[in-house]
Amino acid sequence: MDISLGPTARKRISESTIHRISLYYRALSFLEKENFETVSSKELARREKLTPAQVRKDLSFFGSFGTRGLGYPVAELKAKVSKILGIDRVWRVALVGVGNIGSALVSYKEFIKQGFHIVKLFDNDQRKIGSNHKGIIVSDIKNLRTELQEGHIEMVVVAVPATVAQYIVDDIVKADVKAILNFAPINLKVPPDVHVRNENMAMELEYLSFAMVNDHAPKGAGKV
């Protein structure tokens, strides 16, 4: 992942850095609510179990946001971070598969808080099509492609069984959507210009299981 650092220079930003930037955003939201004016890399690190040097290094990839001797201005840094993440705007999101996971996501507060607006729902189940979830009518998946285009959808969350996920993704790709969040436990094939991220909740339980079996003296919370 490259980001612009000027007219010509570009620098590769690691996935880990971006995930930590998400953590900073979260911590800064809390700090803002707690009415902190400034925060040091040390405090930010403490809150997210990282090191101060890491916080400073991560932020330095994107600019100089702090004041020596004082720290970072909370509100300002939060704004910068939200700009970096691209969540200083609204994203039009569709969700395919209104099953257990899908239904939960429709009501997931963190999404809307960060500008991810689920504005369309799709399913193939006749009993669900036409039903209302949080004010959104479930569409027939047959119309996926046209409705994604007409609805100007920019991201799609896929919460369908693994067996059908690839077919649905093929349709999503045809609709020119470039970002997919996939909950199906399968490796999706997409063209190189389409971004896919996978969310596999069993994997973290597996990690816990591994940790319990192999190591009874861990370091506490997992790293990013």
Place this chain on the structure above:
Amino acid sequence: MDISLGPTARKRISESTIHRISLYYRALSFLEKENFETVSSKELARREKLTPAQVRKDLSFFGSFGTRGLGYPVAELKAKVSKILGIDRVWRVALVGVGNIGSALVSYKEFIKQGFHIVKLFDNDQRKIGSNHKGIIVSDIKNLRTELQEGHIEMVVVAVPATVAQYIVDDIVKADVKAILNFAPINLKVPPDVHVRNENMAMELEYLSFAMVNDHAPKGAGKV
């Protein structure tokens, strides 16, 4: 994370390696269903978008499971991998917070498939306490500690609002549970012998958002 490699030797296994081991488990399950007898590191890599060298290196941390010139025996390797991950057994899991996410997780097929049996549910809402979810009666969160102990619970999934997550985790720790999967967007404080993994679904959307804003020519699916 260390794992035993013999009577005395120990080697640090990276988090990434464990996550990939989860992917191998998944691929091997498919391969087994498709009646493959053996599989090469090349094929395994292709299926999970990794490199053959990485597959071999990952597996080599735990032993020599392949046959030169032939590859790995699918069923046997799956058994080994499931042993490595500690999912060659049943884990007794409790879930706290029967809200949107919590309810979805109770029915999540991947958990049960891999031996994670949710056997207890907790909530603080009087309307939910006593109700039946997939055959499990929701208990009052007031009894969390005693019921976790009496139920011999080994892992707890926390799916409650961020504001109360820490209090609940404090209780879980007192019940001597050593593994927690946390869905609340907050950094939990636990003693060093308690394993915590965080699941933050908004973070992956944020990554997509970052990718869309900063780079319109990605590599496809995210790395592990």
Place this chain on the structure above:
DNA sequence: TACTAATTGTGAAGCATTTCACATAGTTAT
């Protein structure tokens, strides 16, 4: 048996990320 082809297992090299450590620059107190 001998030869060919395939594929593992693994040190070593290469690359990426994290941590260190300190010059720099701002704040606070007197």
Place this chain on the structure above:
DNA sequence: ATAACTATGTGAAATGCTTCACAATTAGTA
């Protein structure tokens, strides 16, 4: 104004992870 203090920003060092490349080993074939 000055001194003492604080905390950033960043090259460089240290550490960690991935890829390379090849010797070793097995299967298949004649």
